[in-house]
Every structure is written in C-alpha cells, then in structure tokens.
Amino acid sequence: MTAATGTVAETPAGKRPSLRHRLADRGVDRVLLLLVPGVVFLGLLFVYPFLYGLQLSLLPASGGLFDNYQTFFSDSYLRDTIWTTLSLGVPAALFNVLASVPIAYRMRGRFRFKRTITTLLVVPIALGTVLTADGLIELVGPAGWLNKLLVDFKVINEPLVLIHNYWGVLFSLIITGFPFAFLLVLSYLSGIDPNLERAAAVMGAGWWERFRRITFPLLVPGLAITFCLSFVLAFSVFPSANLVGDPAGETRVISIAAYHAAFEQFDYSMGSAISMIMGAIMLGIIALVLGWRSTMFRGATGGKG
Amino acid sequence: MTAANIPAPSIVRPRRRIPQFSSVGGVIVWGLVGLFFLFLFALIATVVLDSFATTWFGSWLPDDYTNHWYGDAWAEFNLSEVLLVTAQVAIAVVAIATLIGVPAAYALARRNFPGKRVITVLFLLPILIPPITYGIPLATVLYKLQLAGSIQGVILANLVPTVPFVVLVMIPFIEQIDPKIEAAARMCGASTTTIFMRVLGPLLIPGILAAGVLVLVRTVGMFELTFLTSGPSSSTIVVVLYGAVFGAGIRAPQEVDAMAVLYTASMLVMLIIALRFVNPTQLVTRVGTD
Structure with missing residues (x-):
C-alpha cells in the first residue's frame, strides 16, 4: 500500500521530488476523503437518530428520567414481549443454522445441479411476507392442502391449527430464514481447505471423525456469525407476526409493542425506549454468542471467520 | 469451488460428485x-x-x-402509480448508494489507517441491527424534519442500510484487483479521478452491477423502513401489499394474491439477473481455495 511513498527515495539527492511523485504521495491522503460522504451520511441518518431516540426515551411526557424503562419492565403486557420475541427468534435461528449444517456438509463439494439448487434457494427471498403469509394460510390453514391431506388419510380427525398462532410465525421465519442461513453456512464450508479433510482421510479417519475433529471446529466461527445474522432477522419479525400470528396475544413481539407505542399511541418517547431495549437485548445476545465463539478455536479457516 | 482443480493424492479415490443416495x-x-x-x-x-x-x-x-383479479387489483390499488413510486425510490437509492458506497469501499479495501476499526463498525452496524430497531428513531427524526411521508424521506431511510451494504459487497471486489495496476497507472501520471474512471471503473463494473441489482432487490423488498416513513403518496409496493391485507376494509383475497404474485414475479426476475453476476455463496465470503 505504501509503494508510492517508497518511490520518493529513488529521486537524486538534493533535488525536490518531482510534482508527479508529490501528487502520488498526497494521493494517499486524498483516498481517505472518499470515506467522508459515507461517514457523514451514516452520522446524520444512523448515529444521530439513534442518539436522538436515546435522549427522547429519557424524556417521557410525564415522570422522571427512567420512567419509560420502569414502565416497560413493570408492565407485564410489555415486559412479556421480550420473552415472546426470544421464544420465536432463538428456535427459528437455531433451527435454520442447525438444519443447514448437514445439508451444506453434503453439498460442499462439486456436483451436478449445485448451481440450480443454490439458485432455487434464493426464491424465498423474492417471496415477501405477504405471499408467504397468504401461502401459509392457504396451505396449512384449516381448509388448506396439508390439513385436507391429513384428514382425508385419517392421520388426524380435527384440522391442525397452524396459523394465526406461534406456529404460523415460526414457519414464516423458517421459510425466509433457512435459505439465507444455508447459503452462509455453505459459503463458510466451501472456504475450508478440502485438503485438510483429505489428509485426515489418508490417516484413516471415518467421515464422522473427520467432521467432528476437522470440519466442525473450523466451521464454528462461521456458524456463530450465521446464528447472529439469522437471529437478528428473526428477532425483528414484524409483518409476519401481524399477518400469520396472533399480534394481540401469542405473538405480540417487541417490535409490535414499539410500533404500537410510537405510531398508534403517538408516544414517541416510549416507542424510542422500547427500540432501545430491543437493540440492547439483541446486541447482548450477539455479544454472548461471539464471546462464546472466541473461546473456541481461533485460527485461519480459509474463509472469513 | 475450485477444489477439483487440485489433483487428489492417488490413495484417496477421485471424487466425481453426484448426489449420493x-x-x-x-x-x-x-x-x-x-x-x-x-x-x-x-x-x-x-x-x-x-x-x-x-x-x-x-x-x-x-x-x-x-384472470380478472389482476385487472381489478391494478385498478383498485392504483398500481401504475405505486409501481412508478417504487421505481423512483429504487432507482434513486441504487444511484446514491453506489455513488457514496463504492468510494468508501475503495478507501476501506486499500488503506490501513488509524480508526479503521471504528469506521468498519459504523458501516457494519446498520446491517447488523434490524431496520425496525433504528427505523423508529429514524422515522421520528424524519417526521420532525417534515421529510417523512414524502418520497425523499423514503429514499433517505432506505439509504441507511443500503450504503453499508454496497460497501460490504464492493470490498471483496476491490481487493481482487491487483493494486500494482493502480500503482502502474499512478507512475504513469494518472490522477485519482483518472484511475477511478479509466482503470478501476471498467474493472469494477461487474461488482457495481451486482451490488446495484442487490440494492434494488433490497429496496423494493424493504418493508419496515418504508412502512415507517412513507405516506399515502409515497408507499412502495410492499407497503401497499401489507396495507391491503392488514389495513381496514374488506377485499377479495384473490386480489391481494394477484398483487403478491406480481410482486414476487418482478422480484424473481431481478434476483435472477443479480445471480448472473454473483454466485449466492460468494456474496458472503470469497472462497479461499484458489
């Protein structure tokens, strides 16, 4: 990177470096100016609103500094949204990551149709919440194909209730979250040098031993990142909790509470406070996962761990 | 991806992989x-x-x-106007995010400087934190500035996650380009602008296109931020779709489905175009076995 500076030494002693070289030298400084628009933009539209929200949350319409936070944690209707959100987000993220591992492990090499399968997996990204929600209602709803099939084949007598409750939202989170987690895990797996596993195979290790002792430890950093990203996706569930969930009861997640406070009760102060709590919980869980990860193997994985 | 190029030692049987049943x-x-x-x-x-x-x-x-539901939905939800708004928002976001993001990605990919970690975290946070979390304070600020409800407000809000996204997608693309090429151009007297326009630009076109299409998909599909900042005349198609299901009034479900199908079909077309430029697994990390 400092090649340009090094060339200055080549100029004959006593003579000033040529304009060309001095410009090249200064170019190093000017390159950093390229960052300015991005940093200013994020400062104005990301950092400032965040600080503004924090300040707003500390200035409730009535009461003291931490009144909003006290209300949130003392009102069980609000406090329980944390538990509701976690009980949706954690299982969904865990499922998406854990189901991805064996499938990605099978698909890590080269084989025919690999490109087709990875392309097909991108389809759920295009679905959008509304089509997913409508599809779920029509597919696993009381009159949907799934219940019809199960009832007609006498597997069950009564249709299963799988929408407008916890399960509907969980399905929706898996449909949209699984492909994302899978593609991430697959890319981390492809980043592990296959020669390591071949070496183990030469030494006589079976596939389980190779997976447990070689591939899995190298994959853990990637899995931690994948879990965090999947969790963030699932944690912020808002539209599907309304569309296929039970937004007043079983799936009243924290984002619904925040939206309700800010834009239905027009209590921006409370809305901001709930947003801050939401952000804090999420960053706390991410810190926990990444902290756990740092106790595992740390070294070159070939990919960007 | 290129693992098969390495000749396997003869003890290990060569792997011609087809799905194993x-x-x-x-x-x-x-x-x-x-x-x-x-x-x-x-x-x-x-x-x-x-x-x-x-x-x-x-x-x-x-x-x-x-097939009359499609026509009905088109008329009832005024889809030609909604699609126009969506296109305006998406194109503006892609253009501005690329203009701000690519130079920043260049600086981050090429230079080591004090405070780089802080800047990197600043660019990572809007991607890590879900939109609904920062969307509520952001919408509050935009309402205070009387920008919420207008197209400008929606564009500004959508830029918050997309500028860092462009930076993140572009960094590996820029790192792949040998810095010696630029050094050579500099030695020959090219200014930074010339290097950008005549050396890096052409080499970065595939990356910029990939980032652009992905930002387009993200913006068209971005529900939370648009929902929080848009008004009746500045709603993009996702928000209108959500409103059709969740809002007041009774509509034929077929109409909503027709609109959802139109939305998904256009998203799919864009995603397939994006996949021509990038391999989905390479979006996240480059493969290290070359």
Whole structure:
C-alpha cells in the first residue's frame, strides 16, 4: 500500500521530488476523503437518530428520567414481549443454522445441479411476507392442502391449527430464514481447505471423525456469525407476526409493542425506549454468542471467520 | 469451488460428485431438502392458483379460473402509480448508494489507517441491527424534519442500510484487483479521478452491477423502513401489499394474491439477473481455495 511513498527515495539527492511523485504521495491522503460522504451520511441518518431516540426515551411526557424503562419492565403486557420475541427468534435461528449444517456438509463439494439448487434457494427471498403469509394460510390453514391431506388419510380427525398462532410465525421465519442461513453456512464450508479433510482421510479417519475433529471446529466461527445474522432477522419479525400470528396475544413481539407505542399511541418517547431495549437485548445476545465463539478455536479457516 | 482443480493424492479415490443416495444420511438430507422445496412449491402454487380462481374454499382445486383479479387489483390499488413510486425510490437509492458506497469501499479495501476499526463498525452496524430497531428513531427524526411521508424521506431511510451494504459487497471486489495496476497507472501520471474512471471503473463494473441489482432487490423488498416513513403518496409496493391485507376494509383475497404474485414475479426476475453476476455463496465470503 505504501509503494508510492517508497518511490520518493529513488529521486537524486538534493533535488525536490518531482510534482508527479508529490501528487502520488498526497494521493494517499486524498483516498481517505472518499470515506467522508459515507461517514457523514451514516452520522446524520444512523448515529444521530439513534442518539436522538436515546435522549427522547429519557424524556417521557410525564415522570422522571427512567420512567419509560420502569414502565416497560413493570408492565407485564410489555415486559412479556421480550420473552415472546426470544421464544420465536432463538428456535427459528437455531433451527435454520442447525438444519443447514448437514445439508451444506453434503453439498460442499462439486456436483451436478449445485448451481440450480443454490439458485432455487434464493426464491424465498423474492417471496415477501405477504405471499408467504397468504401461502401459509392457504396451505396449512384449516381448509388448506396439508390439513385436507391429513384428514382425508385419517392421520388426524380435527384440522391442525397452524396459523394465526406461534406456529404460523415460526414457519414464516423458517421459510425466509433457512435459505439465507444455508447459503452462509455453505459459503463458510466451501472456504475450508478440502485438503485438510483429505489428509485426515489418508490417516484413516471415518467421515464422522473427520467432521467432528476437522470440519466442525473450523466451521464454528462461521456458524456463530450465521446464528447472529439469522437471529437478528428473526428477532425483528414484524409483518409476519401481524399477518400469520396472533399480534394481540401469542405473538405480540417487541417490535409490535414499539410500533404500537410510537405510531398508534403517538408516544414517541416510549416507542424510542422500547427500540432501545430491543437493540440492547439483541446486541447482548450477539455479544454472548461471539464471546462464546472466541473461546473456541481461533485460527485461519480459509474463509472469513 | 475450485477444489477439483487440485489433483487428489492417488490413495484417496477421485471424487466425481453426484448426489449420493447410497447412505442413510444421504437419503435423510436429500429428503429434507426435497421436503423443503415441495413445501415451498406448494406454498407458491396455492397463491398463484388462488389469484386465478373464481372461488376456492375447501376443495382441492378452485371451482373455475379467471384472470380478472389482476385487472381489478391494478385498478383498485392504483398500481401504475405505486409501481412508478417504487421505481423512483429504487432507482434513486441504487444511484446514491453506489455513488457514496463504492468510494468508501475503495478507501476501506486499500488503506490501513488509524480508526479503521471504528469506521468498519459504523458501516457494519446498520446491517447488523434490524431496520425496525433504528427505523423508529429514524422515522421520528424524519417526521420532525417534515421529510417523512414524502418520497425523499423514503429514499433517505432506505439509504441507511443500503450504503453499508454496497460497501460490504464492493470490498471483496476491490481487493481482487491487483493494486500494482493502480500503482502502474499512478507512475504513469494518472490522477485519482483518472484511475477511478479509466482503470478501476471498467474493472469494477461487474461488482457495481451486482451490488446495484442487490440494492434494488433490497429496496423494493424493504418493508419496515418504508412502512415507517412513507405516506399515502409515497408507499412502495410492499407497503401497499401489507396495507391491503392488514389495513381496514374488506377485499377479495384473490386480489391481494394477484398483487403478491406480481410482486414476487418482478422480484424473481431481478434476483435472477443479480445471480448472473454473483454466485449466492460468494456474496458472503470469497472462497479461499484458489
């Protein structure tokens, strides 16, 4: 990177470096100016609103500094949204990551149709919440194909209730979250040098031993990142909790509470406070996962761990 | 990806990989993948079928088929205007995010400087934190500035996650370009602008296109931020779709389905275009076995 500076030494002693070289030298400084628009933009539209929200949350319409936070944690209707959100987000993220591992492990090499399968997996990204929600209602709803099939084949007598409750939202989170987690895990797996596993195979290790002792430890950093990203996706569930969930009861997640406070009760102060709590919980869980990860193997994985 | 280029030692049998159905594990894994795709296919099929159905309740297939729901939805939700707004927002976001993001990505990819970690975290946070979390304070600020409800407000809000996204996608693309090429151009007297326009620009076109299409998809599909900052005249298609389901009033479900199908079809076209430029697994990390 400092090649340009090094060339200055080549100029004959006593003579000033040529304009060309001095410009090249200064170019190093000017390159950093390229960052300015991005940093200013994020400062104005990301950092400032965040600080503004924090300040707003500390200035409730009535009461003291931490009144909003006290209300949130003392009102069980609000406090329980944390538990509701976690009980949706954690299982969904865990499922998406854990189901991805064996499938990605099978698909890590080269084989025919690999490109087709990875392309097909991108389809759920295009679905959008509304089509997913409508599809779920029509597919696993009381009159949907799934219940019809199960009832007609006498597997069950009564249709299963799988929408407008916890399960509907969980399905929706898996449909949209699984492909994302899978593609991430697959890319981390492809980043592990296959020669390591071949070496183990030469030494006589079976596939389980190779997976447990070689591939899995190298994959853990990637899995931690994948879990965090999947969790963030699932944690912020808002539209599907309304569309296929039970937004007043079983799936009243924290984002619904925040939206309700800010834009239905027009209590921006409370809305901001709930947003801050939401952000804090999420960053706390991410810190926990990444902290756990740092106790595992740390070294070159070939990919960007 | 290029693992097969390395000649395997002769002890290990050469791997000509086709899906293995031989082992129990293979059957289970491929069965699960198959089940997921079957579920996905059935899910899409029900919505598409319903959007063409006259009536459909409780039977295996709709009673009869019609295509008038598409016309009805188009007229009722004023889709030509909604799509125009969506296109305006998306194109503005792509253009501005690229203009701000690519130079920043260049500086981050090429230079080590004090405070780089802080800047990197600043660019990572809007991607890590879900939009609904920072969207509420952001919308509050935009309301205070009287920008919320207008197209400008929606564009500004959508830029918050997309500028860092462009930076993140572009950094690996820029790192792949040998800095010696630029050094050579500099030695020959090219200014930074010339290097950008005549050396880096052409080399970065595939990356910029990939980032651009992905930002387009993200913006068209971005529900939370647009929902929080848009007004009646500045709603993009996702927000209108959500409003059609969740908002007040009774509508034929087929109309909503027709609109959802239109939305998904256009998103798919854009994603397939994006996939021509990038391999989905390479989006996240470059493969380290070259």
